[in-house]
Amino acid sequence: MIKLKPCPFCGGNAEVERHGTSRQSCIIACTECGCHHEGPDEYEQCGYQWNMRATDEEMPEAIPLEVFADAKNLSIRIGIETLCHAVSFGRPYGQGDIKITDRDLFIKGLLLELKSEAEDGTTLVHSMFDEAVNQMLENGEEGLDFEEPSE
Template sequence: MSLKVSMDKTGAIVIRIPASTLKQVATHLPAFERHDEATGDILVPKVTDPKLFAKEVLRTLRSEEEDGTTLVHEMFDKAIEEAVEQGAEGIVFPEDKEYGRKVFAR
């Protein structure tokens, strides 16, 4: 099983990434490639313990900045912006006629 993004029946977004998929991603990330001058080979890292590596990635995803945000917050911020830019349905803005009653930022 690889990366799976779905919605459950409550409307919650569910992201599943098996440790084996994280291992595969880490070993195919161009940023981690090293060129061996002697052989001309391109060397990639080896994930020796996929479950432990997945725990480390999880720790990083949960790591909070001073304001409490995480990489996951940033990912959703970008996804929401992109969805809106691409014409997402189910959201209206103050300038839209369907907006109705005013809602104020907190």
């Protein structure tokens, strides 16, 4: 079996979630951030594509995904190079290949989508936070309680 490289986004450990065969794909997942890679690697080659990514020399400006908080702010940061690499090579579950043809236009469009408001004023960022809070509730995390609305 191939020794898996750490996650390109958070540096966490990677593990084989499903071994590839001639009838099913190989899935590698990060145990820390949940990043997934699904590829055609079979049997003992499972993980080969996970390991085939740009090196630090090829991506000197790569900044991994970081999520952190201080007393006043919650910050989410990812380097442009890392983001473009993730979009191009980290598409899970056979959603197809994406090639970024103009990085500046891609980033401009992504920012517009992230800031775009639905009729109720919510954005994709609001939805991300809502989903994170829902996951916290499902996982029984401390620091919040849920009360059913009264009728």
